[in-house]
Amino acid sequence: MLGTRRGAARLSEQATNQSVDQVAGLVARSRAGKRLSIVAPMHDEAPVLDGFFARIEAATADLGVDLEIVCVDDGSRDATLAALALRAGRDARVKVVALARNFGKEAALTAGIDAASGDMVVPIDADLQDPPELIAEFVRLWERGYDVVYGARADRSSDTALKRSSARLFYNFFNRVSDLAIPESAGDFRLMDRAVVEALKLLPERNRFMKGLFAWVGFRQIGVPYVRPRRLAGTSSFGYLRLLRFATDGITSFSTAPLRIWTGVGLAGALLAVLAALGLIVMVLVRGRQVPGYASLMVVILLGFAVQMIAFGVLGEYVGRLYQEVKGRPIYIVRARLGFD
Numbered sequence: 423m424l425g426t427r428r429g430a431a432r433l434s435e436q437a438t439n440q441s442v443d444q445v446a447g448l449v450a451r452s453r454a455g456k457r458l459s460i461v462a463p464m465h466d467e468a469p470v471l472d473g474f475f476a477r478i479e480a481a482t483a484d485l486g487v488d489l490e491i492v493c494v495d496d497g498s499r500d501a502t503l504a505a506l507a508l509r510a511g512r513d514a515r516v517k518v519v520a521l522a523r524n525f526g527k528e529a530a531l532t533a534g535i536d537a538a539s540g541d542m543v544v545p546i547d548a549d550l551q552d553p554p555e556l557i558a559e560f561v562r563l564w565e566r567g568y569d570v571v572y573g574a575r576a577d578r579s580s581d582t583a584l585k586r587s588s589a590r591l592f593y594n595f596f597n598r599v600s601d602l603a604i605p606e607s608a609g610d611f612r613l614m615d616r617a618v619v620e621a622l623k624l625l626p627e628r629n630r631f632m633k634g635l636f637a638w639v640g641f642r643q644i645g646v647p648y649v650r651p652r653r654l655a656g657t658s659s660f661g662y663l664r665l666l667r668f669a670t671d672g673i674t675s676f677s678t679a680p681l682r683i684w685t686g687v688g689l690a691g692a693l694l695a696v697l698a699a700l701g702l703i704v705m706v707l708v709r710g711r712q713v714p715g716y717a718s719l720m721v722v723i724l725l726g727f728a729v730q731m732i733a734f735g736v737l738g739e740y741v742g743r744l745y746q747e748v749k750g751r752p753i754y755i756v757r758a759r760l761g762f763d
Contacts, residue, residue: 456488478554535622546610605643
Protein backbone atom coordinates (compact mmCIF):
# COMPACT_ATOMS: atom_id res chain seq x y z
CA MET A 423 0.00 0.00 0.00
CA LEU A 424 2.83 2.37 0.95
CA GLY A 425 4.68 1.54 -2.28
CA THR A 426 1.53 2.32 -4.27
CA ARG A 427 1.22 5.73 -2.61
CA ARG A 428 4.86 6.54 -3.27
CA GLY A 429 4.47 5.49 -6.90
CA ALA A 430 1.40 7.67 -7.27
CA ALA A 431 3.18 10.60 -5.64
CA ARG A 432 6.14 10.16 -8.00
CA LEU A 433 3.86 10.08 -11.04
CA SER A 434 2.06 13.18 -9.77
CA GLU A 435 5.38 14.99 -9.36
CA GLN A 436 6.46 14.00 -12.86
CA ALA A 437 3.16 15.24 -14.31
CA THR A 438 3.56 18.55 -12.45
CA ASN A 439 7.12 18.93 -13.72
CA GLN A 440 6.00 18.27 -17.29
CA SER A 441 3.28 20.90 -17.09
CA VAL A 442 5.71 23.44 -15.61
CA ASP A 443 8.24 22.66 -18.33
CA GLN A 444 5.64 23.18 -21.05
CA VAL A 445 4.65 26.57 -19.63
CA ALA A 446 8.31 27.62 -19.34
CA GLY A 447 9.07 26.47 -22.87
CA LEU A 448 11.73 24.01 -21.71
CA VAL A 449 13.08 21.36 -24.05
CA ALA A 450 14.41 18.19 -22.47
CA ARG A 451 18.02 17.14 -23.05
CA SER A 452 19.98 13.93 -22.65
CA ARG A 453 23.21 13.65 -20.70
CA ALA A 454 24.36 10.65 -22.76
CA GLY A 455 27.71 11.34 -24.41
CA LYS A 456 28.00 14.78 -22.77
CA ARG A 457 30.96 16.23 -20.90
CA LEU A 458 30.83 17.93 -17.50
CA SER A 459 33.54 20.47 -16.70
CA ILE A 460 34.23 21.34 -13.06
CA VAL A 461 36.00 24.72 -12.79
CA ALA A 462 37.80 25.43 -9.51
CA PRO A 463 39.78 28.67 -8.96
CA MET A 464 42.44 28.05 -6.30
CA HIS A 465 44.71 30.27 -4.24
CA ASP A 466 46.73 28.64 -1.44
CA GLU A 467 44.37 25.66 -1.23
CA ALA A 468 46.94 22.87 -0.67
CA PRO A 469 45.38 21.68 2.64
CA VAL A 470 41.98 20.99 1.03
CA LEU A 471 42.97 19.39 -2.26
CA ASP A 472 42.70 15.74 -1.22
CA GLY A 473 39.25 16.27 0.29
CA PHE A 474 38.14 18.35 -2.69
CA PHE A 475 39.02 15.74 -5.31
CA ALA A 476 37.60 12.90 -3.21
CA ARG A 477 34.23 14.68 -2.89
CA ILE A 478 34.15 15.66 -6.57
CA GLU A 479 34.88 12.11 -7.73
CA ALA A 480 32.29 10.60 -5.38
CA ALA A 481 29.62 13.14 -6.39
CA THR A 482 30.12 12.64 -10.13
CA ALA A 483 30.80 8.88 -10.23
CA ASP A 484 27.25 7.87 -11.18
CA LEU A 485 26.29 10.78 -13.43
CA GLY A 486 27.01 8.91 -16.65
CA VAL A 487 28.93 11.78 -18.24
CA ASP A 488 32.52 12.42 -19.27
CA LEU A 489 34.30 14.47 -16.59
CA GLU A 490 37.05 17.05 -16.65
CA ILE A 491 38.26 19.06 -13.65
CA VAL A 492 39.80 22.41 -14.62
CA CYS A 493 41.84 23.80 -11.73
CA VAL A 494 43.09 27.38 -11.99
CA ASP A 495 46.08 28.21 -9.79
CA ASP A 496 45.78 31.94 -9.09
CA GLY A 497 49.38 32.61 -8.09
CA SER A 498 49.41 30.38 -5.01
CA ARG A 499 52.32 30.78 -2.59
CA ASP A 500 52.05 27.31 -1.07
CA ALA A 501 52.27 23.83 -2.62
CA THR A 502 48.94 24.10 -4.48
CA LEU A 503 50.43 24.18 -7.98
CA ALA A 504 52.89 21.35 -7.29
CA ALA A 505 50.09 19.15 -5.92
CA LEU A 506 47.86 19.94 -8.90
CA ALA A 507 50.65 19.14 -11.36
CA LEU A 508 51.24 15.80 -9.65
CA ARG A 509 47.55 14.93 -9.79
CA ALA A 510 47.25 16.02 -13.44
CA GLY A 511 50.08 13.65 -14.28
CA ARG A 512 48.20 10.74 -12.70
CA ASP A 513 44.64 11.57 -13.78
CA ALA A 514 43.86 12.62 -17.36
CA ARG A 515 40.60 14.22 -16.18
CA VAL A 516 42.50 16.86 -14.20
CA LYS A 517 43.67 19.89 -16.15
CA VAL A 518 45.60 22.81 -14.66
CA VAL A 519 45.78 26.44 -15.72
CA ALA A 520 48.58 28.24 -13.88
CA LEU A 521 48.27 32.03 -13.98
CA ALA A 522 51.39 34.20 -14.10
CA ARG A 523 50.46 35.88 -10.79
CA ASN A 524 47.52 36.42 -8.49
CA PHE A 525 44.91 38.13 -10.68
CA GLY A 526 41.99 37.67 -8.26
CA LYS A 527 39.14 35.20 -8.08
CA GLU A 528 37.02 36.79 -10.83
CA ALA A 529 39.90 36.63 -13.32
CA ALA A 530 40.78 33.08 -12.27
CA LEU A 531 37.16 32.01 -12.66
CA THR A 532 37.11 33.59 -16.12
CA ALA A 533 40.29 31.69 -17.06
CA GLY A 534 38.73 28.41 -15.95
CA ILE A 535 35.51 29.01 -17.86
CA ASP A 536 37.50 29.93 -20.97
CA ALA A 537 39.50 26.69 -20.70
CA ALA A 538 36.54 24.39 -20.00
CA SER A 539 35.37 22.26 -22.92
CA GLY A 540 32.29 20.63 -21.40
CA ASP A 541 28.69 20.75 -22.53
CA MET A 542 27.97 21.63 -18.89
CA VAL A 543 30.29 23.85 -16.80
CA VAL A 544 30.15 24.02 -13.00
CA PRO A 545 32.24 26.65 -11.16
CA ILE A 546 32.89 25.58 -7.57
CA ASP A 547 35.09 26.72 -4.69
CA ALA A 548 37.82 24.34 -3.57
CA ASP A 549 37.03 24.93 0.13
CA LEU A 550 33.89 22.74 -0.25
CA GLN A 551 31.51 25.35 1.12
CA ASP A 552 29.65 24.56 -2.09
CA PRO A 553 28.67 20.87 -1.72
CA PRO A 554 29.62 18.82 -4.83
CA GLU A 555 26.74 16.43 -4.03
CA LEU A 556 24.38 19.10 -5.41
CA ILE A 557 25.83 18.69 -8.91
CA ALA A 558 23.62 15.63 -9.55
CA GLU A 559 20.52 17.78 -8.99
CA PHE A 560 21.99 20.47 -11.24
CA VAL A 561 22.44 17.96 -14.06
CA ARG A 562 18.90 16.63 -13.58
CA LEU A 563 17.44 20.12 -13.96
CA TRP A 564 19.72 20.78 -16.95
CA GLU A 565 18.21 17.66 -18.55
CA ARG A 566 14.75 19.16 -18.03
CA GLY A 567 15.83 22.12 -20.16
CA TYR A 568 17.20 24.76 -17.80
CA ASP A 569 20.31 26.55 -19.09
CA VAL A 570 21.55 27.75 -15.69
CA VAL A 571 20.99 25.97 -12.40
CA TYR A 572 22.44 27.95 -9.50
CA GLY A 573 22.88 27.14 -5.84
CA ALA A 574 20.92 29.43 -3.51
CA ARG A 575 22.30 29.63 0.01
CA ALA A 576 19.24 29.01 2.15
CA ASP A 577 21.26 28.98 5.38
CA ARG A 578 24.48 30.92 5.92
CA SER A 579 24.90 30.20 9.62
CA SER A 580 28.50 29.16 8.92
CA ASP A 581 29.26 32.84 8.17
CA THR A 582 29.58 35.54 10.80
CA ALA A 583 26.57 37.70 11.63
CA LEU A 584 28.31 40.74 10.15
CA LYS A 585 29.01 38.92 6.89
CA ARG A 586 25.42 37.67 6.62
CA SER A 587 23.91 41.09 7.28
CA SER A 588 26.31 42.87 4.92
CA ALA A 589 25.56 40.34 2.15
CA ARG A 590 21.81 40.84 2.64
CA LEU A 591 22.28 44.62 2.53
CA PHE A 592 24.35 44.41 -0.65
CA TYR A 593 21.87 42.23 -2.54
CA ASN A 594 18.95 44.44 -1.52
CA PHE A 595 20.77 47.63 -2.52
CA PHE A 596 22.09 46.17 -5.78
CA ASN A 597 18.68 44.94 -6.89
CA ARG A 598 17.13 48.33 -6.10
CA VAL A 599 19.63 50.52 -7.97
CA SER A 600 20.37 48.21 -10.90
CA ASP A 601 18.19 47.26 -13.84
CA LEU A 602 19.60 43.76 -13.37
CA ALA A 603 18.35 41.50 -10.56
CA ILE A 604 20.72 39.01 -8.93
CA PRO A 605 19.05 36.14 -7.06
CA GLU A 606 19.61 36.75 -3.37
CA SER A 607 22.25 34.51 -1.79
CA ALA A 608 23.32 33.11 -5.17
CA GLY A 609 27.05 32.61 -5.51
CA ASP A 610 29.29 31.39 -8.30
CA PHE A 611 28.29 27.75 -7.68
CA ARG A 612 26.06 26.81 -10.60
CA LEU A 613 25.74 24.67 -13.72
CA MET A 614 25.81 26.46 -17.06
CA ASP A 615 24.98 25.10 -20.47
CA ARG A 616 27.58 25.50 -23.23
CA ALA A 617 25.44 28.22 -24.85
CA VAL A 618 25.66 30.28 -21.65
CA VAL A 619 29.42 29.80 -21.49
CA GLU A 620 29.82 31.01 -25.06
CA ALA A 621 27.71 34.07 -24.23
CA LEU A 622 29.95 34.85 -21.24
CA LYS A 623 33.01 34.70 -23.48
CA LEU A 624 31.58 37.63 -25.47
CA LEU A 625 31.85 39.92 -22.42
CA PRO A 626 35.38 41.40 -22.40
CA GLU A 627 35.27 43.86 -19.50
CA ARG A 628 38.28 43.91 -17.15
CA ASN A 629 36.44 44.81 -13.94
CA ARG A 630 34.49 41.59 -13.72
CA PHE A 631 31.66 40.98 -11.30
CA MET A 632 30.83 37.41 -12.23
CA LYS A 633 27.57 37.13 -10.29
CA GLY A 634 26.27 40.07 -12.30
CA LEU A 635 27.56 38.66 -15.59
CA PHE A 636 25.91 35.30 -14.87
CA ALA A 637 22.59 37.08 -14.41
CA TRP A 638 23.09 39.54 -17.29
CA VAL A 639 23.36 36.89 -20.01
CA GLY A 640 19.89 35.65 -19.09
CA PHE A 641 18.73 32.25 -20.40
CA ARG A 642 16.40 29.96 -18.46
CA GLN A 643 17.55 29.87 -14.85
CA ILE A 644 16.42 28.08 -11.71
CA GLY A 645 17.78 27.99 -8.15
CA VAL A 646 18.40 25.04 -5.85
CA PRO A 647 18.50 25.92 -2.12
CA TYR A 648 21.20 24.41 0.06
CA VAL A 649 22.79 24.88 3.47
CA ARG A 650 26.30 26.28 3.23
CA PRO A 651 28.76 24.40 5.47
CA ARG A 652 31.99 25.70 6.97
CA ARG A 653 35.29 25.65 5.10
CA LEU A 654 37.02 22.29 4.94
CA ALA A 655 40.30 23.86 6.09
CA GLY A 656 42.17 27.15 6.14
CA THR A 657 40.74 30.65 6.18
CA SER A 658 39.07 32.78 3.54
CA SER A 659 41.24 35.31 1.71
CA PHE A 660 38.22 37.65 1.43
CA GLY A 661 38.48 40.11 4.32
CA TYR A 662 35.89 42.80 4.95
CA LEU A 663 37.84 45.49 3.07
CA ARG A 664 38.16 43.20 0.06
CA LEU A 665 34.46 42.36 0.24
CA LEU A 666 33.68 46.10 0.34
CA ARG A 667 35.78 46.61 -2.77
CA PHE A 668 34.06 43.64 -4.39
CA ALA A 669 30.64 45.14 -3.64
CA THR A 670 31.74 48.51 -5.05
CA ASP A 671 32.89 46.80 -8.24
CA GLY A 672 29.52 45.06 -8.55
CA ILE A 673 27.45 48.20 -8.11
CA THR A 674 29.54 50.42 -10.39
CA SER A 675 29.70 47.70 -13.07
CA PHE A 676 25.93 47.39 -13.41
CA SER A 677 24.43 50.68 -12.26
CA THR A 678 24.90 54.41 -12.72
CA ALA A 679 22.61 55.12 -9.77
CA PRO A 680 25.47 56.42 -7.56
CA LEU A 681 26.09 59.16 -10.13
CA ARG A 682 22.39 59.97 -10.37
CA ILE A 683 22.15 60.12 -6.58
CA TRP A 684 24.66 62.97 -6.47
CA THR A 685 22.71 64.84 -9.09
CA GLY A 686 19.76 64.66 -6.70
CA VAL A 687 21.97 65.76 -3.80
CA GLY A 688 23.15 68.75 -5.83
CA LEU A 689 19.60 69.76 -6.72
CA ALA A 690 18.50 69.41 -3.09
CA GLY A 691 21.48 71.53 -1.99
CA ALA A 692 20.63 74.19 -4.53
CA LEU A 693 17.02 74.27 -3.32
CA LEU A 694 18.15 74.62 0.30
CA ALA A 695 20.50 77.46 -0.71
CA VAL A 696 17.65 79.32 -2.42
CA LEU A 697 15.40 78.85 0.61
CA ALA A 698 18.19 80.01 2.93
CA ALA A 699 18.76 83.11 0.78
CA LEU A 700 15.06 83.94 0.86
CA GLY A 701 15.07 83.47 4.63
CA LEU A 702 18.01 85.85 5.02
CA ILE A 703 16.27 88.46 2.88
CA VAL A 704 13.15 88.19 5.03
CA MET A 705 15.19 88.44 8.25
CA VAL A 706 16.98 91.57 6.97
CA LEU A 707 13.70 93.20 5.98
CA VAL A 708 12.04 92.38 9.29
CA ARG A 709 14.87 92.75 11.84
CA GLY A 710 17.47 94.79 10.01
CA ARG A 711 21.04 93.86 9.06
CA GLN A 712 22.48 90.80 10.78
CA VAL A 713 25.98 89.33 10.82
CA PRO A 714 25.98 85.47 10.51
CA GLY A 715 27.73 83.49 13.21
CA TYR A 716 31.21 82.10 12.55
CA ALA A 717 30.36 78.58 13.86
CA SER A 718 27.32 78.12 11.65
CA LEU A 719 29.27 79.43 8.64
CA MET A 720 32.09 76.92 9.21
CA VAL A 721 29.64 74.04 9.59
CA VAL A 722 28.03 74.89 6.25
CA ILE A 723 31.41 75.23 4.52
CA LEU A 724 32.82 71.97 5.91
CA LEU A 725 29.61 70.07 5.17
CA GLY A 726 29.54 71.34 1.60
CA PHE A 727 33.21 70.45 1.14
CA ALA A 728 32.63 66.91 2.47
CA VAL A 729 29.67 66.38 0.14
CA GLN A 730 31.76 67.54 -2.81
CA MET A 731 34.63 65.18 -1.91
CA ILE A 732 32.26 62.22 -1.66
CA ALA A 733 30.75 63.11 -5.02
CA PHE A 734 34.24 63.37 -6.55
CA GLY A 735 35.07 59.98 -5.06
CA VAL A 736 32.03 58.34 -6.66
CA LEU A 737 32.86 59.99 -9.98
CA GLY A 738 36.45 58.81 -9.60
CA GLU A 739 35.30 55.19 -9.24
CA TYR A 740 33.64 55.35 -12.65
CA VAL A 741 36.53 57.24 -14.26
CA GLY A 742 38.95 54.66 -12.87
CA ARG A 743 36.96 51.85 -14.46
CA LEU A 744 36.96 53.68 -17.79
CA TYR A 745 40.74 54.02 -17.44
CA GLN A 746 41.11 50.26 -16.85
CA GLU A 747 38.93 49.39 -19.83
CA VAL A 748 40.62 51.85 -22.21
CA LYS A 749 44.06 50.36 -21.51
CA GLY A 750 42.79 47.06 -22.89
CA ARG A 751 45.05 44.80 -20.82
CA PRO A 752 44.13 41.09 -20.79
CA ILE A 753 42.01 39.84 -17.91
CA TYR A 754 44.66 37.26 -17.00
CA ILE A 755 47.95 35.82 -18.26
CA VAL A 756 48.57 32.07 -18.35
CA ARG A 757 52.04 30.88 -17.33
CA ALA A 758 51.46 27.16 -17.93
CA ARG A 759 48.75 24.70 -18.94
CA LEU A 760 48.97 21.09 -17.77
CA GLY A 761 46.89 18.11 -18.89
CA PHE A 762 45.40 19.75 -21.99
CA ASP A 763 45.72 18.08 -25.42
